[in-house]
Amino acid sequence: MNEAFMEKKTREMLREIRTASAKKWVAASLAGVLWIMPVIGSEGITQFGQGPSPVASAAASAFTVTKLGEEVITSGAIMMKYKYTTSRSGKQATGLADVIRVDLNNPYVSMDVMTGKGGDLTTRQSTGGMAKETGAVAAVNGDYFNTGGEGVPIGGQVSAGVVVSTPSQLNGMYAFAVTKDRQPVIDEFTFEGTITAADGAQFALSGINKGAYIPEGGTSTYSHANAMYIYTDAWTALERPKNSSTTPTEVLVENGIITQISPNAALPMAVPEGAYILRTHGLAAQFVAAHLAVGQPLTSSSSLRSQTTQQALDPASLQMMIGGHTILVNNGKAATFSRSTSSIGGYRARTALGYSQDGRYAYVVTAQKNDNSAGMSLTELQSFMTNIGVWKGLNLDGGGSTTMVDRPLAETTATLTFNTEYGTEQRSIVNGLGVYTSAPQGEVKGITISGNSVLLIGQKAAYSLKGYDTYYNPIDVAAGNPAWVSSSGSATVSAGEVTAVKPGAVTLTATSGTASASTKVTVLGGDDLSSMTVGTATAPLIAGSSVSVPVTATAKSGAKIAVPDSALKWEFVGFKGNVQAGKLTVDTVDTGVTTGYAIARYNGFSTVVVLSAVAATPWEDFENASYPVAFTTNVASVQGTAAIMAGSAERAGSKVLSLSYDMTAGSGKMYAYAQLNGTTGKTIPAAATSMSLDVMGDMSLNWLRAELVDSSGATVYVDLAKIIDWNGWKSLNLDLSGSGIKFPATLKRLYVVNVEEGQDERAKTGTVAFDNISFTMPSLSSEAGLPKGTASMVIGSKSILVNGTKQAIDVAPIVKNGSTYVPIRYVLDAFGGQAMWDQATKKIMVLRGAKALDLTVNKKEYLLNGKLQSAEVAPLILQGRTLVPLRLVSEQLGLIVKWEQKTKTVTIES
Incomplete structure (x- = not known):
């Protein structure tokens, strides 16, 4: 479930739009439970589970909090960074938390609710998107909401004294508010309202701008049964609301006058600006039939009431209000949970709000759950909040919804404060809480x-x-x-x-x-580097082929730097080519060459791309696939199937992987996955520079992707097609050379994505199919064809015996300080490869198969495929010839070296 709701328009816009009518709507805040279950009925109404309210257990005494630092966001708001450490089942866990402290005494800073897109209910947007749209200098996600509903908060929402949505009738749901005299309030509220007809008859209002749900503590099973609700122009969806029990009677009220009545049917319209629609069911609809008529005036009154003090609260006195869930902290101590937390347990990312004992400071609290942080339990969150000075606090939507953005000093826009549970992706939610500044420009x-x-x-x-x-x-x-x-x-x-x-x-x-x-x-300089790597270590040696070759240097300090084209000099061995804008293109291949090398040099440092003559390797045609295939999705209401089955039409007689999906009952960003081999996937054994596959499209305009996990454990997403804009079979060819995949890798899932933005343009049902998946894997062939055999040399003798044939050499191998040195050229003649000598730098580059060895005379450090390593001995020059340490070079090139002490014979095998 998500949380969220109102985006911030400027106060002037809110006043103009929301106060255009004479009515004053009041909102109460409430919070919905996190898990949802259907109930029996003609229409599926959502129930928010209540259950028992366990007492919050004390967090482990080992829980400690350390402040890492703080940064100014704006006048009156600072970002405070914390590290926490705790003990879980005898093991230590650590994490990070970020807290925005807002000084409510500072007249230039304020807090307000952000709502969806354009400040409208029934829309969703990321926290960062709402912050950008409203000009917030910092923001977090907000209230819980029903992910299968229209997109409205479960709790109450008020902005600039105007009620956007009232609290749901759910027990133990708290809200956070700031009054117009800048006092923070955390309490549980109920809504009270009345409609008065021209004849004086009255009927109770049940709420404003609410989705359907199952209320608690009352006599009704359905929130809208026998009930009357107001829907203002903040509700943009045409349906008011989904699944609201019986057929409604709706009444349009403009400028306090009834202008339309639609018996037993919803009005086929959105709410006009400044107007509202009464939606009535059962007894409420009977009241409309008996007492209301077109042209008559209609008045309303409403208020919020504190469950703690039983005092009424005028929403017009509030600067803002946002709904939440259970209370967490009261009087500076961990509070008993006000409703069941079983559905929001575990160690997750968390979001919470609170204030200090003197009411001066509001605290916007988040706990991270990502690669750098272990998340928090709710009891740990309570301990953290009391540690940092929270006197009273409540829980907001957490988990995947937890998102914080802030504007770094001197920057103009707010950016993601930390990675969410999904990395840099932000979940689309219905509302959030923004921090705003009205400070004038200073010096x-x-x-x-x-x-x-x-x-x-x-x-x-x-x-x-x-x-x-x-x-x-x-x-x-x-x-x-x-x-x-x-x-x-x-x-x-x-x-x-x-x-x-x-x-x-x-x-x-x-x-x-x-x-x-x-x-x-x-x-x-080159001496400052420890490695230099190319994003694509292998490539096809085919005229006309092109691959991405981004080069990254790693300094000895650990810093990684993208090497610009202007800093590199490229050499090509075995072919003619060029590198432009980070792309290596093979122009022509030298006659008889099956392995080529593109050498990138920087200030004495080098790295290499190994190219080999290779064709695409068939990987899966589904004819004999023995592993399971399953359908999965991210939204429970999305249905579908994934199976290997007989193809049709042009694929008749062949097997294909078919993926069918039905997303009509879902909402938000929806995925339909064909999952290969359970959670294991199928292995791609070697570095692949490209991927090809046949895909049967369904003209759905959805997004087609593949999910891989590489050898480092990182998940990599490959776009197969940004838009499925074809019917029938089509061959796709994809360049993987710039994807950063570390091979070997596994292909886990092929899938369709229905993106939330512009969703009406894309089909929610369809079928796609896959066949003939191939990968181009040059690294499998770069070692192919290298000579096999045996060569031996005797120390001091100017001859070499290769596979039984004796050959003369111009310089004899020697032993110096216990190491054997040989002229490398003769070893390469015997076992394949080549050596290049640079007289100016005294460097020898040895190339063999997939190996590139860069040695320097009298230096023990050497480079192997761009990585700096150190040997016990260094190359040397003797009688005008360069000799290299035999064991070092041979073993790095994949050769086996044996030594016979009695005869002083060195034997090399491949």
């Missing part, structure tokens, strides 16, 4: 320089200068023509563009008026 307080801290020789990089004022608002400092200075000749700078010239450290300083900022930049 320049500080500036920051943004740009790379590490550069490579020849690299050009742009550095931006950003400033912030005395209220911590971003301010444009570029107009002041800031002055830039470089402290050394390792880099030059002009108007923020830096060019790396030679290895060394440099300090860049920018000055704008009285403010200045500095940043340190290191220019790396």
Whole structure:
């Protein structure tokens, strides 16, 4: 389930739109339980499970909290970073939490609810999207909601004194509010309202802008049975609401006058701006028939009531209100949960709200669950909140919904504070809580320089200068023509563009008026690197073929840097080619060559792409597949099948993998997966540069993808087709060379995605099929064809015996300091490969099969396929010839070396 709801329009817009009518709607806040179950009835009404309310158990005494630091977001709001440590079943767990502390005494900062898209109910949007749309400087996800419903919060929602949605009749659901005199409130509220007809007859209102649900603590099984609800223009969906029990009678009220009555049928319209529609059922519909008529006036009144004090609360007195779930903290201590938490247990990402004992500070709390953090239980969340000074607090929607964004100092937009449970993907939700600033522009307080801290020789990089004022608002400092200075000749700078010239450290300083900022930049040379790798280590040696060859350098410090084209020099062995914009293209292949090499050099450092003559390798045609195939989805209401079956039409007599799906009952972003071999998948054994497959399309305009898991455990998603815009069979060819997949890998799932945005344009039902999946795997053939055999040499003898045939050599092998040295050329003549000598740098590059060995005379360090390694001995020059350590070179090239002490004979085998 998700949480969420109202986006922030400016206060002026809200007042203009929501107060255009004479009525004042009041909202109560409530929170829905996390799990949903259907009930028996003619229409499927959602029930929010209640269950017992266990007492919150004390968190482990080992729970500790450490503050890592804090950063200013805006005047009156700071981001505080924490690390927590706890004991779980005898094992230590650690995690990270992020807290935005809002100073309610600061007149320039405020909190408000963000709602879906455009501030409308029945729409959904990510937290980051709502923050961007409303101009929030920070935000988190909000209330719980029924993922299968229209997209409205379970709890109450108020913005600028206007009720957007009232609390549901559910027990123990708390809400967070801030009054217009900036006092925080956390309480459980109920809604009370009345409609008064022209003849004086009255009928109780059950709520405003609510989806259908199963209420608790009352006499009705259905929220809308015998009930009357108001729907304002904040409700944008045409259906009011889904699955609301009996056939409704609806009444349109404009400017306080009844303009339409639709007996036993919904009005075929959205709510007009400034108007509202009464939706009535059963006894409420009978009241309409008996007492209301077109042209008559109709008045309404409503209020919220505190369950704690039984006092009425006027929504007009509120700056904002957002619904939540159970209370977590009261009087600075862990509180008894106000409703069952069994459906929201476990160690998950968490979101919560609270305030300090003096009411000055509001706390927006999140706990991370990702690669860097172990998540929290609810009891751990209670301990954390009390640790940081929360006096009273409640739980908001968590898990996959937990998302926080904030605007870093001097930046203009809010960005993701930490990775969600899904990485950088943000779940679309119905509302969230935004933090806003109304501070005026002040004087320049500080500036920051943004740009790379590490550069490579020849690299050009742009550095931006950003400033912030005395209220911590971003301010444009570029107009002041800031002055830039470089402290050394390792880099030059002009108007923020830096060019790396030679290895060394440099300090860049920018000055704008009285403010200045500095940043340190290191220019790396070849001696500073530990490795240089190409994104595609193998490629097809076929004229006209092209693959992505992004090069990444790793410094000895551990920093990783993308090497720009301008910093590299490429050499090609066995073919003619070129590298442009990060793509290697083979122009022509030398006669008789089956293995080629593209060597990238940077300041004495090198790496290589090994190319080999290869064709696509058939991987799966489904004719003899013995593993299971299953249908899975991310939304329970999505149905479908996945199976290997006989093909039809042009595939008659062949087997194919068929995937059928029906997403009509689902909502949000929906997936239909064909899962291969349970959770295991099927192995792709070697590095693949491309993938081809035949796909039967269904013209659904959905998105077609494949999910792989590589050898590092990372999940990689491959786009097969952004849009399925064809019917019948079509061959797809995909370049995998830039995908970053670490092979061997496994193909886990093939699937269809129905994206939430623009969903009406895409079909929710269809069938696709797959056949003849192949991969181009050059690495399987790069070692093929290398000579096999035996060669032997005697120390001091100028001859070599290759497979029984004696041959003369111009320099004899020697033993020096216990190591045997040989002229490498003769070893390569015997076992395949070639060597290249660079007189200027005294380097020898040895190429054999999939190996590229870069050695330097008198240096023990060497490079093997771009990785820096160290040997016990170094190459040397003797009598004008270069000799290399035999065991080092032979073993790195995949050869076996044997030594016979009595005869001083070295034997090499392949």
